[in-house]
Amino acid sequence: MMNKLLTILSLFLLACATASAQNEITVYKSPTCGCCKNWIGHLQENGFKVKAIDMANVAPKKIEFGITPQTASCHTAIVEGYVIEGHVPADDIKQLLKTRPKNIRGLTAPGMPVGSPGMEQGGEKQPYAVLSIDQQGQTRVFARH
Ligand SMILES: [Cu+2]
Numbered sequence: 001m002m003n004k005l006l007t008i009l010s011l012f013l014l015a016c017a018t019a020s021a022q023n024e025i026t027v028y029k030s031p032t033c034g035c036c037k038n039w040i041g042h043l044q045e046n047g048f049k050v051k052a053i054d055m056a057n058v059a060p061k062k063i064e065f066g067i068t069p070q071t072a073s074c075h076t077a078i079v080e081g082y083v084i085e086g087h088v089p090a091d092d093i094k095q096l097l098k099t100r101p102k103n104i105r106g107l108t109a110p111g112m113p114v115g116s117p118g119m120e121q122g123g124e125k126q127p128y129a130v131l132s133i134d135q136q137g138q139t140r141v142f143a144r145h
Contacts, residue, residue: 025084025093026051028061029075036075039087039118046090048079071108071133082106083133087116092130092143103134107142116145 025043029036031054040050055061061076065083073086083106084093096107108131109116115125131139 023047023079024049024051025077025079026053027075027077028053028055028058030054030056030058033074035087035112035118037118038120039075042117043090043093046094048090048093066105066133066137067108068137071110071131071139073108073110073112084108086110087113087118088130089117089143089145095143096132101132103136105133105135107132108139113145 025048027036027040027043027050029052040052043050058074058076062072062085065076065078065085067076067083067085071085075086077084079093080097082096082104085106085108087109088107092107096104109128110131111128112119113126113128114122116128128145129141130143130145132142133139
């Protein structure tokens, strides 16, 4: 009886561990980047567990994960092997993790669109697109905001 209970408990704990690993995201950013910090707050509000890593120069991380100058923004993040560049809304990340489109390396919100999550201060909201990046480096509109 006790053994059975322990088995059930350990299975439950295992399931919990898997569930929490799923929304863990690592963010590489400059220590002085304010909007990066705001974006991290947005992720946390939406249930992501954020590990922030400060570095004076994020460019080598961008190169490592295949982010080009055209698709680059301030911070670079990794979630479940996908690269997330810039102020991508949490809902788009969740959509990516749910649908896992084939051949996709990650998502980017190039530049610093005003009104995107973490970029709310700075004036009138500007329309922007979140792009998916495939393994060949081609981009395609993933979502419009
Ligand atoms: Cu930013």
